[in-house]
Amino acid sequence: MDTQRIIALIIFSFSGLLLWEAWQKQRNPPVPPSTPTAVAAAQTGNTNPAMATSPAASSTVPASTIPTATTAAPVSVAAPAAVPTTSTKTVSVRTDTLALELDSTSGDIRNVVLLKHTARGDVTQPFALMQEKVGHYFIAQTGLLGEGMPNHTSKWVPTGERFDLGGNDKIEVAFTNNDTPGIDVTKVFTFKRGSYVVDVRYDIKYGGASPIAPKAYFQFVRDANPPEGESSGSNPFTGIATFTGPAVYTELKKFQKVSFADIEKNKAEYVSAASDGWVAMVQHYFVSAWLPQGGGAREYFVNRVPNSPLFTAGVKQPIVAGGAILPNTTASLSMPLYVGPQLQESLKALAPGLDLVVDYGWLKTLAYPMFVVLSFLNSMIGNWGWTIIVFTILLKLVFFPLNQKAGKSMAHMKSLMPKMEALKARHGDDKMKLNQAMMELYKTEKVNPLGGCLPIIIQIPFFIALYWVLLGAVELRNTPWMGWITDLSTPDPYYVLPVLMGASMFIQTKLNPQPADPIQAKVMLVLPIVFSIMFFFFPAGLVLYWTMQNILGIAQQWYINKTFSATPAKATAGKR
Known part of the structure; x- marks a missing residue:
């Protein structure tokens, strides 16, 4: 009887311990307060499809390197909470599911609001997934790599300031750049009714004299702070949150979480070169993911922005897979961007393994059914x-x-209580004889003292x-x-x-x-x-x-x- 109770108590305690350990494994570790090591803004020169680590920055940066992720003003590493909001004009876009603000100069996606999901703690307000504010900096940037190619630091010209889906099935928002003679680039954002997918397309009209092989990059830039309102550090229970941070998926290594702490220490491991997969920024309930199409080569990168509390995660991909843009021709590359809730069936349909961003802990095989x-x-x-x-x-x-x-075993045990009390009174403090007598009683009555466990x-x-x-x-x-x-x-x-x-x-x-x-x-x-x-x-x-x-x-x-x-x-x- 006593053994049964002890084991039941151990089981309850062990279940609590398992929950605690599961929470700890999924917790977003705080970024070390020491001065961060400068990290290259993107993976460069690494074509090994094996595991890659975030490289340390070097004094010479290749011309194909992505420009450092920028904000509207310099950000102090010592005071990461002082990230300023953008001072530039924005292009506003509204559909039935999304409300976005694009930077009118760079084309950066600086604010994304999910109209069908309410904010935590204030159901009168929609949920902001991407935004620029104190304690929550999260944006998306894109650009081109190659001589004369515009990137997210270049000046782009939008075709308008306000776009509303209205009664249409889709709308397109275009930004143009023709700073380099012979190279006309249009960056087009396509929004569709009922969708959380934004298609980002580059159209290049090339009038140069020799072939070129530019690449496009698509990246997220965010701080390491957990989502506001989704987790709290006010007590030892709710201070544990689901994973927040970058994730890379390839067929070689499947779903790979990359913690901010590992990036900080240059210990981030993930597949950097592949011909499949996707890269995402995951947080509780929601995900933002770049979803490359087709089977062309691409390079994934996850890094710390030098001298900043920000991190980048993204992908680089050639405009023309395995080839070049010939003179007097055009070329295009599309990259779907998912910014929305972790709806499992929808994520499954978008890309292989994308539904794995839903965090079910180590019992996923049981939790999903x-x-x-x-x-x-x-x-x-x-x-x-x-x-x-x-x-x-x-x-x-x-x-x-x-x-x-x-x-029935418990009821049988309860009926034996008078006999057990009598045995205890008979044997007193002699534990050995008492245990022997108890075992004999269990055997005689054909009852298992552990049957209720x-x-x-x-x-x-x-x-x-x-x-x-x-x-x-x-x-x-x-x-x-x-x-x-x-x-x-x-x-x-x-x-x-x-x-x-x-x-x-x-x-x-x-x-x-x-x-x-x-x-x-x-x-x-x-x-x-x-x-x-x-x-x-x-x-x-x-x-x-x-x-x-x-x-x-x-x-x-x-x-x-x-x-x-x-x-x-x-x-x-x-x-x-």
């Missing part, structure tokens, strides 16, 4: 809170045979997997259940569910056999309080699931106890 089932149920129910409740009931039915067997062990992976589903699925972000629960992906603001969970846990302990050891009995009484406090910081959806599990467990154990106690009574009456 759970999400699929939850999504199916929600398509019929229409409320994620009730969906979680129905899902919990279904899960309980799946495990009903195991729980029934374990419950199996359902707990089996359900722990489901608990952890569901935690990651609720933490990582954008579908649950800002989704209400009822009353005071306005967001199932954040903690209960009034702690009602954690208290109910603790109360249900307390009732469960009373239905199960009580430890003979007074110290263990006190521990079991305190455990519901400890778990209630811990669950103050868990997503409300997860606490709802666990509370519902407890309520169903109480009903099942009560029924088992009632039927088990009635069975011996009938047997006794029959003997008379």
Whole structure:
């Protein structure tokens, strides 16, 4: 009996430890405060498809190197929070899904607002994915590499200042540059109805005398700060966030996260040269990704901007795959840019492996099927809170045979309490004889003292997997259940569910056999309080699931106890 309780306690503690370690692995490490080592703005000269490391900057920078990522004004490394907003004019674009601001001179994407997703903490405002503000600097830049080719530091001329999709299916926003005689370049942004994909296309009209082989680069520039409102460092639980930072995907190495800390230390490892894949900047619930098309060669890079708190991640690709632009000809290159929510089915359709940006921790193989089932149920129910409740009931039915067997074992153990107390009184402090007598009693009564632990062990992976589903699925972000629960992906603001969970846990302990050891009995009484406090910081959806599990467990154990106690009574009456 005591052994059973100890193991149950160990299992609960171990599950908490697993959650903690999973959080720690996904946490965005802070950038070291020391003066950063200057890093080249892009990978250069590396065609080895094996793992690459961020190179240290050299005194001579090749002509094909991407110009250093720029902001509207110099940024002090000592005070990274003092990133100024742009002072240049902007070109505004609005569709049914996106509202963007493009720099009218460089064509940089400086602000991206997702119109169908609300800000955390203020549902009246749309969510800003890219922006220039204190503590959150995140933009996208593009340009060309090669002699006479314009880049993001060149002067581009937009064809207008305001663009609205209106009733159209798509709109195009063009920027032109003809600074170099014989080279006319148009940068075109294409926006489509209902889409989070922005197609960035370069059209080059070349009138020179000899062939040229320019490249285009597409990069993100951002600081290392976690997304505002999506994570908090105010306590040891919510201070742990999902991964924020660059990611590179290739068929050779699949999904590769690159932490800001590794970039800072020149230890970032990823495949730099490939003929497939994509590069992204990942954050909680959302992702921005450059998605090269076709099978042409491309170079991925992830670096620290020299003398700055900013980082770059991007891709370089030839305008003409494996060839050159001949005199008096034209050439084009398109690069889709996804800026939006981590909607798994949509991401799967866009690029191989793009759905891997959804962070389900180390139990993804279990978490994803759970999400699929939850999504199916929600398509019929229409409320994620009730969906979680129905899902919990279904899960309980799946495990009903195991729980029934374990419950009977617990009830049998409870019926043996008088005999166990008698053995304890008989053997006193002689632990060895007491344990031998206990084992003999278990053998005689044909009961396994650990029989009630199996359902707990089996359900722990489901608990952890569901935690990651609720933490990582954008579908649950800002989704209400009822009353005071306005967001199932954040903690209960009034702690009602954690208290109910603790109360249900307390009732469960009373239905199960009580430890003979007074110290263990006190521990079991305190455990519901400890778990209630811990669950103050868990997503409300997860606490709802666990509370519902407890309520169903109480009903099942009560029924088992009632039927088990009635069975011996009938047997006794029959003997008379």
